[in-house]
Amino acid sequence: MAQAEFSPSEEVDFVVVGSGAAGGIVARELAMAGLSVVVLEQGPYLQLADYTHEEWDVNENEEMVWGPKKGHPQTFRRYEHETAQLMDRAVLSYAHNVGGSSHHFSGNFWRFHPIDFMERSVLGEIQGSTFTDWPIRYEELEPYYTKVDWEIGMSGLQGPWDPPRSRDYPCPPMPVKSSGVLLERAAKKLGWTAYPEPHAILSQPFNGRPGCIHCGFCQGFACEVGAKSSTAVAMIPQALESGNCDLRTMCTVARVETNANGRVSEVVYWDEAGVTHSQKAKAVVLCANGAETPRLLFLSESSRFPDGLANGSGLVGKNLMFNGSTSTAGMFEHPINAYKSVPTTRVIHDFYSIDPSHGFYGGGGIDARHLSRGLPMAFGMQNSRFTGASWGSEFKNKLAREFTHSCSFNGHSTSLPLLSNNVTLDPLIKDRWGRPALRTTFMNHPDDIATMQFFVDRSEELMEAVGARNVTSRFAADGQTGGAHLLGTCRMGDDPDFSVVDRYNRAHEVPNLFMVDGSSLVTGGRGQPTMTIMALAFRAADNMISAARRGEI
Amino acid sequence: MSDSNLSRRAFLRTVSDSARRSLLVLSVPSLLMAGQQARAAQNDARGFVALNPNEAAEFEAIAARIMPSDETPGAREAGVIYFMDNVLDNENAETLPSLRKGLSDLQAVANTRFGSSLLNTLSDTSLDTLLREIEESSFFATMRYLTMAGMFASPNKGGNRNRTGWQVVGFEGNHAWAPPFGHYDAEYMETGE
Numbered sequence: 061m062a063q064a065e066f067s068p069s070e071e072v073d074f075v076v077v078g079s080g081a082a083g084g085i086v087a088r089e090l091a092m093a094g095l096s097v098v099v100l101e102q103g104p105y106l107q108l109a110d111y112t113h114e115e116w117d118v119n120e121n122e123e124m125v126w127g128p129k130k131g132h133p134q135t136f137r138r139y140e141h142e143t144a145q146l147m148d149r150a151v152l153s154y155a156h157n158v159g160g161s162s163h164h165f166s167g168n169f170w171r172f173h174p175i176d177f178m179e180r181s182v183l184g185e186i187q188g189s190t191f192t193d194w195p196i197r198y199e200e201l202e203p204y205y206t207k208v209d210w211e212i213g214m215s216g217l218q219g220p221w222d223p224p225r226s227r228d229y230p231c232p233p234m235p236v237k238s239s240g241v242l243l244e245r246a247a248k249k250l251g252w253t254a255y256p257e258p259h260a261i262l263s264q265p266f267n268g269r270p271g272c273i274h275c276g277f278c279q280g281f282a283c284e285v286g287a288k289s290s291t292a293v294a295m296i297p298q299a300l301e302s303g304n305c306d307l308r309t310m311c312t313v314a315r316v317e318t319n320a321n322g323r324v325s326e327v328v329y330w331d332e333a334g335v336t337h338s339q340k341a342k343a344v345v346l347c348a349n350g351a352e353t354p355r356l357l358f359l360s361e362s363s364r365f366p367d368g369l370a371n372g373s374g375l376v377g378k379n380l381m382f383n384g385s386t387s388t389a390g391m392f393e394h395p396i397n398a399y400k401s402v403p404t405t406r407v408i409h410d411f412y413s414i415d416p417s418h419g420f421y422g423g424g425g426i427d428a429r430h431l432s433r434g435l436p437m438a439f440g441m442q443n444s445r446f447t448g449a450s451w452g453s454e455f456k457n458k459l460a461r462e463f464t465h466s467c468s469f470n471g472h473s474t475s476l477p478l479l480s481n482n483v484t485l486d487p488l489i490k491d492r493w494g495r496p497a498l499r500t501t502f503m504n505h506p507d508d509i510a511t512m513q514f515f516v517d518r519s520e521e522l523m524e525a526v527g528a529r530n531v532t533s534r535f536a537a538d539g540q541t542g543g544a545h546l547l548g549t550c551r552m553g554d555d556p557d558f559s560v561v562d563r564y565n566r567a568h569e570v571p572n573l574f575m576v577d578g579s580s581l582v583t584g585g586r587g588q589p590t591m592t593i594m595a596l597a598f599r600a601a602d603n604m605i606s607a608a609r610r611g612e613i
Numbered sequence: 614m615s616d617s618n619l620s621r622r623a624f625l626r627t628v629s630d631s632a633r634r635s636l637l638v639l640s641v642p643s644l645l646m647a648g649q650q651a652r653a654a655q656n657d658a659r660g661f662v663a664l665n666p667n668e669a670a671e672f673e674a675i676a677a678r679i680m681p682s683d684e685t686p687g688a689r690e691a692g693v694i695y696f697m698d699n700v701l702d703n704e705n706a707e708t709l710p711s712l713r714k715g716l717s718d719l720q721a722v723a724n725t726r727f728g729s730s731l732l733n734t735l736s737d738t739s740l741d742t743l744l745r746e747i748e749e750s751s752f753f754a755t756m757r758y759l760t761m762a763g764m765f766a767s768p769n770k771g772g773n774r775n776r777t778g779w780q781v782v783g784f785e786g787n788h789a790w791a792p793p794f795g796h797y798d799a800e801y802m803e804t805g806e
Contacts, residue, residue, distance in 0.1 A: 437765035
C-alpha cells in the first residue's frame, strides 16, 4: 500500500512530531494498528544512495546535524545568572532527517538494569539533585526491550552480564576488533569481564535488511547499506506501507494549539517553502527529542498554559542530562586499525554501580574505540594525544603511527538530574524560522565529575594491564559543554507536581498530548540511552492504541 | 567456568560465520569510489577559482610546512591547495579576507627579516621560524585547519589526491572490510583470547 495523504483540515487520530528513535516507532505502531497518523519531520527523507563517507561534509560541516551553519544557532552558559553565548557548533547535537539521530548513532544498545529504575530508594537522597525513582520498574519494560531486540534488529551475545531477558538476541554479536581484544585481555588480568557489545546493527541479514560490511562509519554517519537499525530503515517503511501514515518531510512545527477544553487540537507548521499549515488531530505525540520537545512546549504557551504547554510543574526543560564520557588513549606495538568496523566490540560493566563507600554517586561502563571515531580528518585536526607537536615532519610522522596503532578505553557514565541544568528559549538569538534559539544552561553535579575521574582511573589501570605505552586521558573535568544524549527535560512520574508526563508518557495536564523521547527519562542510565527511549516508545504506543480503542484519546 | 567456555566457542563460531557473509556485499562502495576518482580527475584540469596564482603559491608554501614532504608525501603531493581553493570559493568563502590579511602581515615580516616578501622563496628553516612565531594566531589556526581538511577530505573535494593523505596515516579508504581488522583480533581468531 502507498503512503497515506490526509488533508490538514481532516482530523486525523494522531500527529507525531519527529520521526527519530521514538517517533519512528510510535508512528509505525499507531499506523499498523489502523490509526491515522501524520508525521511532521523537519528534515529530509534521505535514501541509502544519498549517504556518503565524506568527513568534510558530514562531520566537519554538520550536514546531518544542522548546526549554526544551517541556520540553527544554539547558545550555552554554565549558570543562570550568565548571558548565554552563541556557539560555533550545535551544543545539543541531533540529526535532522527521517530516522533522527538513530540514523547517525553508533547503535550501542545497553538495556538499563533493574537498579536504574529504583536507585533513589536504594541509595537515598543526593544533595543538590532531583534524583528520584522511576514510576515503572525494569520488569514492566523488559517485554519492550525484547521488542526492540527483534523489531528494530539487534546483535549480541546473551550471558551473565545481561539484566534478566526473556529472549536471546536475533543476531550474533559483531566480530571482535583488536581494540576489543585488548580491552578483554586487560579486563581478564584485573578480574573484570569484557563482554560483546550489544548493537542495534545487524551482524547478518535480518528482517529483509543486509548485515554490516564493517565500513567503520557508524558514529555521526548514516549507514549506506541499511545494516544500522535506524527507524528510517527499520520502522518508517512499515509505517508508510500500512497505508495509514502520511509522512511530511521538511516540515517545521511552529506550535501546538490548545482548545477551550484545554486539549490540543491542531499542530501549526511551516513547509519547506515557508508556507504555514495547520493539521487537525485527536491527539498529538511530541517525539522531537529532549531539546526540541521542551522548546515546542514553551513555544506553545497560551493563556491557559502561560509557562508553556503542560508545564504546570515548572519542570519542562529542566533536569537535562547528557551522560558522562571519558577517553584514555594508549599506543600499542602492532596495528589495531580501530577505524574499521563498528566503533566498539567489547564493554565492561563491573562498575555499573560504584560502591557508595567511595563517597560519591555514579556508575557506568568502559568500551574500546578509535581516538577520533575512525575519522582521519578529525585525527589530524586534534593535536596529537601523545606529543606536543601539532605541525611539521615530527607531527606528521607520529600521526601516521598513532592513527593505526592506538585506541582509547572510554568511560560512559551517569549524570545526575539538576533543576539548574536545562533547556530554555534564548531571549536574543533567533533561528531561521524566527523561533528563539535553544539555550542550554549546564554544569555537572560534582558527583558526575568524580564518576568520570573514577572511569579514567579504571581505564588507565586497564591500559597498564595490557601493556599500552604513552597512556593519556581526557574528560570534561570543568563540566560538559554539550551532548548528544538529551535526557530528562519532560520527566516521567506519578505526581503531577514533580513530573511532566505520567507512566504512559501522557502529559499530566493535557489528556491528548504525549511526549515520547529522551525527555521522559527520569535518570540517564549509564551512557547508552537510546534503547530505553525505543522501549518506552513501544510501550507508550501500546497504551495509546488501547486508549484510542477505548475512545479515551 | 564451563559456561563461559561454551559461550566463547559459540562466539568464535559466529565470528567466522559473519566474516564469510560480509564478503557478499562489497560491490556498492567500490562503485562509489570509481565515481570519486573520476571527479578528482576533473579537478586536476581546473585552474584556481578563489585564489590568484600568487596567493595559491604562498598558501601552499605554508601548508607544505604544516604537512611537509619528507619520507612520505605531504600537502604539496596531496594537492591541499586545490582543496583550499575549492572551499574558499564555497563553504569557507567568508574566511578568505582574513586569510589574505594574515598572509600579507606574514609577508611583511618576511620582507623585514629575510629580505623577501615571497614565502615560497624562503628556505624551510626560515619559513618554519616565521610560522613558529605565529603558532597561536587565528591565521595559523585556519591554515592548519584547512591543511588537515585538504589532506584528509575525500579526493572529491579537490585535495587528498590519489588518497595521499589517507596513505600517510594508514587509513585505507575501502569503505568495507572483513575480519581480521588488526593484529590482535587476528591472534584472537587463532587462539580464542
